[in-house]
Amino acid sequence: MxxxxxxxxxxxxxxxxxxxxxxxxxxxxxxxxxxxxxxxxxxxxxxxxxxxxxxxxxxxxxxxxxxxxxxxxxxxxxxxxxxxxxxxxxxxxxxxxxxxxxxxxxxxxxGGNPLKRGGRTNLNAERVLDKIIVGRISQMTDPSLDSERHTFDVLAPFGRVLLPQELPFSVENGEIKMQGWVPPVHWIYPLIFSDMSIGALSTRAWEALSLATAYLNEKHKMPVRMCSGEGGMPVKLMESEYLKYSIIQIASGHFGWNRIVRALPKMKVDPAGILIKIGQGAKPGDGGLLPAAKVAEHIQAIRGVPKADLLSPPNHQGLYSIEESVQKMFMSMNAAFKFRVPVAIKCAASATSVSVYNNLLRDPYKICGGFFIDGIQGGTGAANEVSLDHTGHPVVSKLRDCYQSAVKQGSPGRIPLWAGSGVGMTGNAAADAFKMICLGANGVFMGKLLIQLMGCVGNEKGRCNACNTGFCPTGICTQDPRLVKRLDIDRAAQNIVEYMLAFDAEFKKLMAPVGNSSLPVGRSDALVTNDRAVADKLSITYAC
Amino acid sequence: MCRIGAIKSADPVHASKALSLMLPQQEGHDNSGFAMVMQDLEGEFSSYKEKPLMSLACTQKGAKIVQDYMDKSGFRALHEWIPKVNNRPGLDIKAMPYYIFTAYDYPDYLNNSSQDQKEDLLLNTRLALRTMLEKEDHGYIFSFWPDVLTLKEIGDPRDIATYFGLWEDRGDLMARNVVVQCRQNTNYEIVRYAAHPFFLQGYTLCANGENTFYTKNKEYQKSLHRGYIGFESDSQNFLYTLHYVLHELKWPLKYYKHVITPLSFEEMEKRPDKRELTAIRQTLGHLEINGPNTVIAMLPDGSIMTCCDSKKLRPVVVGGTKDLMAISSEVCGLNVILPDRDQSKDIYPNEREIVMITPGMEVQRWKQ
Missing domain, CATH: 3.30.70.20 (Alpha-Beta Plaits)
Structure with a gap:
C-alpha cells in the first residue's frame, strides 16, 4: 500500500x-x-x-x-x-x-467539471410502450385486412391543416372549388429521420442517412423525410433535387444558416419543411453543445465558426413569449420560402407541453405546421449527464394530453403531432410507432436507432455513450478522419433501408388486424394495457 | 350482423312493404328488433306535412313530462295518433307502455322566423326532452321533424309487426320513403336508441357493418355539434358526418363519400380536383371511416342513397321499377317486394360509387 x-x-x-x-x-x-x-x-x-x-x-x-x-x-x-x-x-x-x-x-x-456524455438517459429506461399491446383485433363482423394483399395509406401530414370552415371553398355547379391560398401540407411517411446534425454526426454518417433517405424515396417510393439537425447542410445537396427529402432545422445557435440563406436563390426545389428547434427531450432547458473536439475544419466551414465549443443557447435570443416566437420565427421562416414550405416546431416534452400546443393551436396566423414533442428518452450527441438522467418528461402521456386537448377543442390534426424519444429503443420501432399513433400522434421521429443501424454500439445501460468525445469507435459521431473511415457508407445506408422496408411491412402487420387501411391516429380503442395506472392516465382499456 | 333496406315509391306504400323487404333476409340478422323511419307521409298525418311530428315511446309519466314541456314551450298539439296494439300473449316484444305520434304547430313567436331557426328549435326540443326522459327512464323520443315518423322496438320484428298491426294495410301508416332495419345493435347494450336508422334534422341513416374508426370519429364529432350525442352505435358516426358535411358545411353530397372513404393519395394525385380532395381529406381526417360498411341514407328532400366502405366489404343491391325502387342488403328482399322488376338492371354498387334515387324516381350513379 x-x-x-x-x-x-x-x-x-x-x-x-x-x-x-x-x-x-x-x-x-x-x-x-x-x-x-x-x-x-x-x-x-x-x-x-x-x-x-x-x-x-x-x-x-x-x-x-x-x-x-x-x-x-x-x-x-x-x-x-x-x-x-x-x-x-x-x-x-x-x-x-x-x-x-x-x-x-x-x-x-x-477538476470540478460536470460529467458529460452522449446517448440518452440511463436512469429512466423503463418504457410504458412495452406495457401496451394492440388488443382490439378485427374478426368476424369486421374482418381483418390482409397486410400482403390490401392497400394501405401509410402517410402522415406535415403542415398546418385548416378547419373545413376556414378553407377557401366555393361550390359551383355541385363542385367544390378552392379559391385562394392554403398553408402547405405534405403527406409523408409517418417516421421522420430525426434531427442529427453534421457535426454531431460524421460527414460519412450524415451522408449515409441522406443516401438511405433518397434511396427509400426514389427506389421504394417511401416518402421518408430526414431532418438536417442544427448544423447546416452541404451546399451540393441544397442545390440538388434531393433537397425535397430534407427538413431543414433551425435552432437557437443558427448554425449553418448563413450557408442556407446564401443557397436559397440556387435551390431548384423546396425543402420538405423547416423545423424550428426550441428544445429537445434529452436535455430540456439546456442548449445544444458541440464540443470543440468535434469542430473540425469542415464543420467550421459548414457552420461558419472558429474551432471552439459550439453552444446553442437554451433560448432563442430576443424572444419573449410563445406568441412572439410564433410571430417572428414562423413568419420569417415561412416568408423565406414564400409560404410554400411547412414550418414546424420541436419542443421538449414538459409539464407545460399542452399549454404550448394550445397556444399554437389558437395562434391567429395558423402557420405552425407541426408540433414535435421529444421526451426524456430522446438522444443527444453531447450533454451534461445531470441533464440527461435527471431532467425531462416521458413523452407518451404528454403526447396523449396534447391530442386529447386538441380533440376537446375540435382541432385534432390541425397542427400534426409528431412524437419521439425512445422510438425503436428495443429495436422494434414499428410497434412503438403504431402505439404512439393510436394514442394520437400523426407520426413519429427516430434518431438513435438509425445510428445503431449504422453500427453504433451505444445503449441506455451506459455502454459507450461517448458521442461527445470525438472518439466514436464506429466513425459515426466523430470528425477524426481516421475514425470516420471506419464507417462503410454504403453498408450503413443499406442497413437503414432494409430496416425501413421491414418497418413498413411490420407496420402493416399491425394495421391489418385492427382493420385499418389508413393510419389509426387516435385509435386508442385498439390498445390495451395490463397496468391500471397506464390505462387510467392514457384513457385506454385495462386488461388482464 | 345487420341487414338494412330502404324503399322509395312514387305512390305511398304501407309499412308492411318494409317488413316484406326485410324478413326474407332474416338469416342474416338476429331478429332482435325493428326500426323504421318513414318520410313523406300519407294516412294519419297526410294533412300535417308541414308540421313537426314527434315519435315517442314512453311511460305514462313520460307522456306527462313531454306534454308539460311542449305546453311550456308554446307548441300546440294538432293531431295525436296512438296505434292500436295487439298485446296477445307469446309475442316477443319488450314494449313500452305508450307509443304516441303527435303533430304540433310551431309556437307563435316563430311565425316570422327562418327555416334555420325552426330547425334549431326542433332539435333543441328533442334534445331537451331526451335528457328529461332519460333521467328516470321514462321514454324515448326518436324524431321530432315535419313529415317524419320513427318506430323502434326491441323484439322479434314479426311479433313487433303483429303488436303494432303492421301486417295489415289499414291505410294509416303510409309513406313514399322508408328506411328500415330488423335488428337491435347487439354489439353493445340493447337499448332502443341504439337501433338504426338514426335521425337528425331531416337526415336519416342506417349502416350495415363495423366502423373501426368509431372512437376517433366519436371523439371529434362530440366537439362539432350539440346534436351529435348518444353514440350508442358506431353507425351514428355515419349520420353525424352526413349531417355535418351537408347541413353544416353545405357541401354537395358527393363530398360525403370523399370524407368517409377518401381516395388514396396515389389516386388523388391523378385527379384534376386533387387540391380540393386533398384539402378535404386533410381537414376531415377524423371523420374518415374504416372497416366494412354499407350505408343507406335518406336526405331531407326525400332522396335515398347508398354507398360502401373503400374495400367493399359489405353487400348492397339497388333495384326496382319506375314507380318503386328499393335498396337492400340482400337481393332476396328485392325479389319479394319487386318480383317483376328487370333483374338485369339491378345495381350492385362498387366501393367508389354513390347510387342515389332522386325525388323524381331517377336513379343516379356517381363514381367518387
Missing part, C-alpha cells in the same frame, strides 16, 4: 473492466489500435515462474518480462465498453466487462 494510495483511481473504479486472457493473446496489437479511447495499452509485465526441466525435479525460479495488454488507470482513458477490442481480436482474448462496483460517478468529476 505504499505505492498505491486509496484515493488513486484504478481500473476497478471505472465503469468497465477489461477481461484479458494472456494465454490466447498473440500480441497482434489489433485491440490497442482499435481502441479509440486509449483505454488499453501494450506493456511489459514482470512475471515470476518456476520451471523444472531436468529428469528429476529441480525447481528453478525465474523472473521474466512478458508483453501484455493492460487497461489504463485513468478517468480520461476510461474504457466505455464499446467492445471494439473484442470485435477485432482474432483469438477472443479480450473483452470489456461491466463493473457493477463502478465509482466513476464519484471520481469522474475531478
Amino acid at each position: 505504499e505505492t498505491v494510495k486509496t484515493q488513486d483511481v484504478t481500473f476497478n473504479d471505472l465503469a468497465w473492466k477489461i477481461k484479458y486472457t494472456p494465454d490466447r493473446c498473440t500480441m497482434c496489437g489489433s485491440c490497442v489500435a482499435a481502441c479509440t479511447f486509449n483505454a488499453i495499452e501494450a506493456r511489459i509485465e514482470r512475471r515470476s515462474i518456476t520451471v523444472s526441466t531436468g529428469h528429476q525435479p529441480e525447481p528453478n525460479q525465474r523472473h521474466i518480462a512478458v508483453p501484455v495488454i493492460r487497461q489504463k488507470n485513468s478517468v480520461a482513458n476510461a474504457c466505455v465498453g464499446c467492445g471494439m477490442c473484442e470485435k477485432v481480436c482474432p483469438n477472443n482474448a479480450i473483452q470489456p466487462i461491466r463493473n457493477e462496483d463502478s465509482r466513476l460517478n464519484v471520481v469522474g468529476r475531478a
Whole structure:
C-alpha cells in the first residue's frame, strides 16, 4: 500500500473492466489500435515462474518480462465498453466487462467539471410502450385486412391543416372549388429521420442517412423525410433535387444558416419543411453543445465558426413569449420560402407541453405546421449527464394530453403531432410507432436507432455513450478522419433501408388486424394495457 | 350482423312493404328488433306535412313530462295518433307502455322566423326532452321533424309487426320513403336508441357493418355539434358526418363519400380536383371511416342513397321499377317486394360509387 494510495483511481473504479486472457493473446496489437479511447495499452509485465526441466525435479525460479495488454488507470482513458477490442481480436482474448462496483460517478468529476456524455438517459429506461399491446383485433363482423394483399395509406401530414370552415371553398355547379391560398401540407411517411446534425454526426454518417433517405424515396417510393439537425447542410445537396427529402432545422445557435440563406436563390426545389428547434427531450432547458473536439475544419466551414465549443443557447435570443416566437420565427421562416414550405416546431416534452400546443393551436396566423414533442428518452450527441438522467418528461402521456386537448377543442390534426424519444429503443420501432399513433400522434421521429443501424454500439445501460468525445469507435459521431473511415457508407445506408422496408411491412402487420387501411391516429380503442395506472392516465382499456 | 333496406315509391306504400323487404333476409340478422323511419307521409298525418311530428315511446309519466314541456314551450298539439296494439300473449316484444305520434304547430313567436331557426328549435326540443326522459327512464323520443315518423322496438320484428298491426294495410301508416332495419345493435347494450336508422334534422341513416374508426370519429364529432350525442352505435358516426358535411358545411353530397372513404393519395394525385380532395381529406381526417360498411341514407328532400366502405366489404343491391325502387342488403328482399322488376338492371354498387334515387324516381350513379 505504499505505492498505491486509496484515493488513486484504478481500473476497478471505472465503469468497465477489461477481461484479458494472456494465454490466447498473440500480441497482434489489433485491440490497442482499435481502441479509440486509449483505454488499453501494450506493456511489459514482470512475471515470476518456476520451471523444472531436468529428469528429476529441480525447481528453478525465474523472473521474466512478458508483453501484455493492460487497461489504463485513468478517468480520461476510461474504457466505455464499446467492445471494439473484442470485435477485432482474432483469438477472443479480450473483452470489456461491466463493473457493477463502478465509482466513476464519484471520481469522474475531478477538476470540478460536470460529467458529460452522449446517448440518452440511463436512469429512466423503463418504457410504458412495452406495457401496451394492440388488443382490439378485427374478426368476424369486421374482418381483418390482409397486410400482403390490401392497400394501405401509410402517410402522415406535415403542415398546418385548416378547419373545413376556414378553407377557401366555393361550390359551383355541385363542385367544390378552392379559391385562394392554403398553408402547405405534405403527406409523408409517418417516421421522420430525426434531427442529427453534421457535426454531431460524421460527414460519412450524415451522408449515409441522406443516401438511405433518397434511396427509400426514389427506389421504394417511401416518402421518408430526414431532418438536417442544427448544423447546416452541404451546399451540393441544397442545390440538388434531393433537397425535397430534407427538413431543414433551425435552432437557437443558427448554425449553418448563413450557408442556407446564401443557397436559397440556387435551390431548384423546396425543402420538405423547416423545423424550428426550441428544445429537445434529452436535455430540456439546456442548449445544444458541440464540443470543440468535434469542430473540425469542415464543420467550421459548414457552420461558419472558429474551432471552439459550439453552444446553442437554451433560448432563442430576443424572444419573449410563445406568441412572439410564433410571430417572428414562423413568419420569417415561412416568408423565406414564400409560404410554400411547412414550418414546424420541436419542443421538449414538459409539464407545460399542452399549454404550448394550445397556444399554437389558437395562434391567429395558423402557420405552425407541426408540433414535435421529444421526451426524456430522446438522444443527444453531447450533454451534461445531470441533464440527461435527471431532467425531462416521458413523452407518451404528454403526447396523449396534447391530442386529447386538441380533440376537446375540435382541432385534432390541425397542427400534426409528431412524437419521439425512445422510438425503436428495443429495436422494434414499428410497434412503438403504431402505439404512439393510436394514442394520437400523426407520426413519429427516430434518431438513435438509425445510428445503431449504422453500427453504433451505444445503449441506455451506459455502454459507450461517448458521442461527445470525438472518439466514436464506429466513425459515426466523430470528425477524426481516421475514425470516420471506419464507417462503410454504403453498408450503413443499406442497413437503414432494409430496416425501413421491414418497418413498413411490420407496420402493416399491425394495421391489418385492427382493420385499418389508413393510419389509426387516435385509435386508442385498439390498445390495451395490463397496468391500471397506464390505462387510467392514457384513457385506454385495462386488461388482464 | 345487420341487414338494412330502404324503399322509395312514387305512390305511398304501407309499412308492411318494409317488413316484406326485410324478413326474407332474416338469416342474416338476429331478429332482435325493428326500426323504421318513414318520410313523406300519407294516412294519419297526410294533412300535417308541414308540421313537426314527434315519435315517442314512453311511460305514462313520460307522456306527462313531454306534454308539460311542449305546453311550456308554446307548441300546440294538432293531431295525436296512438296505434292500436295487439298485446296477445307469446309475442316477443319488450314494449313500452305508450307509443304516441303527435303533430304540433310551431309556437307563435316563430311565425316570422327562418327555416334555420325552426330547425334549431326542433332539435333543441328533442334534445331537451331526451335528457328529461332519460333521467328516470321514462321514454324515448326518436324524431321530432315535419313529415317524419320513427318506430323502434326491441323484439322479434314479426311479433313487433303483429303488436303494432303492421301486417295489415289499414291505410294509416303510409309513406313514399322508408328506411328500415330488423335488428337491435347487439354489439353493445340493447337499448332502443341504439337501433338504426338514426335521425337528425331531416337526415336519416342506417349502416350495415363495423366502423373501426368509431372512437376517433366519436371523439371529434362530440366537439362539432350539440346534436351529435348518444353514440350508442358506431353507425351514428355515419349520420353525424352526413349531417355535418351537408347541413353544416353545405357541401354537395358527393363530398360525403370523399370524407368517409377518401381516395388514396396515389389516386388523388391523378385527379384534376386533387387540391380540393386533398384539402378535404386533410381537414376531415377524423371523420374518415374504416372497416366494412354499407350505408343507406335518406336526405331531407326525400332522396335515398347508398354507398360502401373503400374495400367493399359489405353487400348492397339497388333495384326496382319506375314507380318503386328499393335498396337492400340482400337481393332476396328485392325479389319479394319487386318480383317483376328487370333483374338485369339491378345495381350492385362498387366501393367508389354513390347510387342515389332522386325525388323524381331517377336513379343516379356517381363514381367518387
